[in-house]
Amino acid sequence: MLLTPGADRADGLTDDTAVLSAMLSVESAWAGVLGDLGVLTAQQAQVVADACNPSRYDVSQLAANVESGGNPAIPVVAALRAQVAESDSATAALVHKGLTSQDVIDTAVMLIARDCAAQLQRSLLAAADAVADLAQRERGTVMTARTLGQPAVPTTFGAKAAGWLRGLDDALRAVSALNFPVQCGGAAGTLSLLETLAPGLAATAPGLLADRLGLTEPLGPWHTDRSPVTALGDGLTRASDILGKIAGDIVLAARPEIGELSEPQATGRGGSSTMPQKHNPVLSVLVRSAALQAPHLSASLHTSAALAADERPDGAWHAEWQPVMSLLTLVPTAASQAAEVLSGLEVHREAMQANVDAAMPALVAERRSVRPDESVSAADYLGVVPALIDRTLDAHATLRKELDS
Template identity: 45%
Template sequence: MTGLFDGVLDHGPLASLTDDTAWLQALLDVEAALARALADTGVLPVRHAEAVADACRADRYDPSALGRAAADGGNPVIPLVGELTARVRETDPEAARHVHRGATSQDVMDTGAMLLARRAGAALLTDLRALADHLRELAGAHRATAMPGRTLLQQALPTTFGAVAAGWANGLAEAADQLQHVLEHRLAVQFGGAVGTLASLGADGPAVTAALAARLDLAEPVLPWHTERGRIAELAGALGRTCGAVGTAAQDIVLLAQTEVGELVEEGGPGVGGSSTLPHKRNPVAAVSALASARQAPGLVANLFAAQIQEHQRAAGSWHAEWLPLTDLLRRTGAAVAWLRTSAARLRVDAARMRANLDATGGLALSERVTTDLAPELGRAEAHRLVADACREAVDSGRELAGVLTRRLDGVRGGERIRALLDPSGYLGSAPVFTDRVTGAGSGRTGEAADTGPEDGTGRTDRAHGG
């Protein structure tokens, strides 16, 4: 059943990979793997293990009924084990005696959470890598497209849209690297029994743990981690970082798509981005939805971090408190990434509007360049004073800065030179080079510093970059 908010907040592939059926199958996969691990170590005959595994299909169980029954024991594994045992008993009464052998409920919940995270995380990584690749292409296409750089929401010096998109791509790529590391190296099986000693399995406990880890292709931990929740925290941190990278890009898109700015437009086709009251609106709805999803991550991450503090060998409530925040964090992260992919695919870059906005200050945004040019002759303090006075005059009089400077600097700098200094396309610094480092242009290396130097805005390299 689709909820009222699912179309926005559960967008993308992770919703179905973290729903009740996905959770239930993950728990059953743990029970099946445990039975087979017992057989692998000679504790249980193979035929009995297969009888258990055959009953571990989610479509044979009712998640809603299990959820209601969970109230009596405090977690859904208890009624699930009861139903699983009853089903196995129908075909192999002897095998039914070995269902869930050696495990405690938290073992199944924690290991199930690891499986769920790995499956959902794989889909998330695919989306995240594709998004970063698309933004790299966008950055390369606009390597030299000049636009206002903004600090504290005010125009500062010029930059390029290529550098902006490269920043988005790099942040997302690094978040993907961190998430991949967690998924590949930090997801581990949980198997400790009642207090983390596996006493009920005698000397076979460590061997069964190793076999269970191998069956599920999860890491074998040094010891059970019932109350040491670093793995959950690392996963939460990686997901939170991903949402931060997504949210930064989405917020930039929303701001750049404002009517008064108009440098980006989301073109989603008829009916997309409309308003319930205003016929003229073209809202950047995909970026807005990405931002709405990403903004929920900090609270969910905080809940999971807070749950790390747990008592003795099994906590009273803290591990229970992780289930929904972890599920929601996976879903919100998946939705954020999926929506930003949609936004990026819809983006139209208005280079002419970017240039018009650069020109809107009448050259004021390039005043630093004039100061730098004058400093060797006049000294930095005097150059700064002269240019600052000219800026004030230009603002007060409404005149172009170039005209004011030409008059004030008569005999020091000619009008042609001053206009060249105030041309934004000639003061982009190393923005194109930084873009190339992300796109891999000219070096064959993506994400590394290329051995090229800063450009003067015309495509010429002034000096070599030492790496």
Template identity: 75%
Template sequence: MLLTPGSGRARHLTDDAAILSAMLSVEAAWAMVLGDLGVLGVDQAHLVADRCDPGEYDVSQLADSVESGGNPVIPLVARVRTAVAESDPAAAALVHKGLTSQDVVDTALMLIARDSTALLCDRLLSCADAVADLAGRERDTVMTARTLGQPAVPTTFGAKAAGWLRALDAAIRGLSALRYPVQCGGAGGTLSLLETLAPGRAIDAPALLAHRLQLTEPVAPWHTDRSPVTAIGDAIARSTDALGKVAGDIVQLSRPEIGELSEPVAEGRGGSSTMPQKHNPVLSVLVRSAAMQAPALAASLHTSAALASDERPDGAWHAEWSPFLQLLTIGPIAGGQAAEVLEGLQVHREAMQANVIAALPGLVAERRSVDPGPVDVSDYLGAAPSFIDRSLAAHADVRKDLAS
């Protein structure tokens, strides 16, 4: 996509083909659930599942039919029923029965969210590992700490990297705590039709569907409780917050007049359309762009959640789709871009030292306000080494928890 730089990094997890595939996965799994409940025969259930092959459906034709029903499930179910009816009209009549359109879309989006956030989490872990390496390797590399844009006191690049690490690890923990529940409520969230089709068994359906799709079983349908969606949106926004901070620091410190960091060099990257001398920190710029977009996208999910009226939302649910998919797209993209930068980040220690020297004696003015004697900047680092050690230990715990 021309105005989504790096879209290939999202691995097509959120495009129309992925949405179609996810919805068909839900319909196929539901057919098997109906088989489990005795509504469909075993052979009939497998027939419906076999007809839920994404390769048999044209995404563009389906898209042309969406407006008439307000969502893509209505025309999709009609096509699946037609395909099944060629072999078994009785089975075709039971395709999708017991579900409603929102069940299919919400569950499909949970499938997409599960895969998208897993990719984002993997890329954040790559970022965090690279930053942990920087924190350890550069623990004694003295540099200028800046507050409100001005030189403040001495610090080390290792301490700065440790600060990045703590935020990245917090984002990883947030992502790893997410749950992805199936939506299974029927027309009004009561599974009333399914109870008619399978008396006494409707309550079992959410667990059966969750098991087949490897998602979470909810306590009850969440048609108008949008907390699963907002939780995912918030976790992605927190992730891009952490990435944006890192990218912002890299952009600032790569300015030629500071020159302390630079992105890894790649052929054809970072150039200007008019100025041949420029080497722009383009990946960090793009990560910052994602970080600027994500909070508003997450906020729009909360707006929709607050306006989810009655037992099925009238527009608020529809308003979620675009921002949710955008978050699920830009998060992994930004994570991949940041990982590439951090794994090849160039640290210019000589420039850091020169900037420290240029900032003296003001850089140690705070210390001299209580001790007027001579000060070696390397002796005025406070608890920075301990903070680095604690941050590295905490990252090791994150890795251990993810492995368990």
């Protein structure tokens, strides 16, 4: 946590306790499925469900035992069987039957991803709503548009905010479209042991498991077709891209020599360990940090997907765990930070106007190149800015209704 500033905003969604809880949720739901299929009695399924209480387990001890099996499902299942055996040894022998370690871990990751995506969507929506307010409120606030780092033509801060909003809305669509399927294939994707235990019924198990967990049923096992994971990484990275762009704009505009924007102030935030005069745009800096990391984490997921050999991967699957959990921590955290910044962003209109005045008449040189005899102010050379803002705000209102429905 010391080197992951703000990770507490993820609210314990991705730590070891969350992973354990998700894995036990899968095992509890699977016991219910075995009950549905007649492999366990209702009473036996309840014994397993009762044993799937995370508070009964020592997370640090389980973590210490992961290396011997190469994945966390092995010590967790062993500990769960031991818990169940205290009540019913016959039921303990049927715990986890029909599944494989990858089924449990992949499904647990999808449970965590679903919850993280829901938090991310809430933060993106809060950020988008704040930016929509800025676009409306500052639609007439003239400022300098800059291209390749140099003054170009006049624009308004409302138009800049509308550009941010279009990106945030695109990210919202990408995140809301994410799919979270269960993994349910058994040792090599054939559910052969389950078919032995429940003849003629094994094909229904993925749907039953999905229903119990609130996830989706896949067409088949995706042990070595990692598209659910790469799609997750891509959606998270799309969100981090626009968050990083917005944060970068704020960091630049907050430079004293520009002075057009400031982060909302909070006691103790933005200080320096040695320079007492500083007020750093620290949240925007952290959002940029997340945006710089996310594409590389997502790329590693694609690399792992391409190297997922045979019917179960030999290392490529294992290489996913840290990148995907890092993304699920970094991006929702960054979105929460960005929403806070944008909700209280300080707009310094006087500085914007002073920078416009300093850049004149060069800001209207493009116009004068075709009409040299006409005098024009910066406010008179805004092109279709009002229409762009209106179209963007209308599209955001439509998206909001879609997300609420």
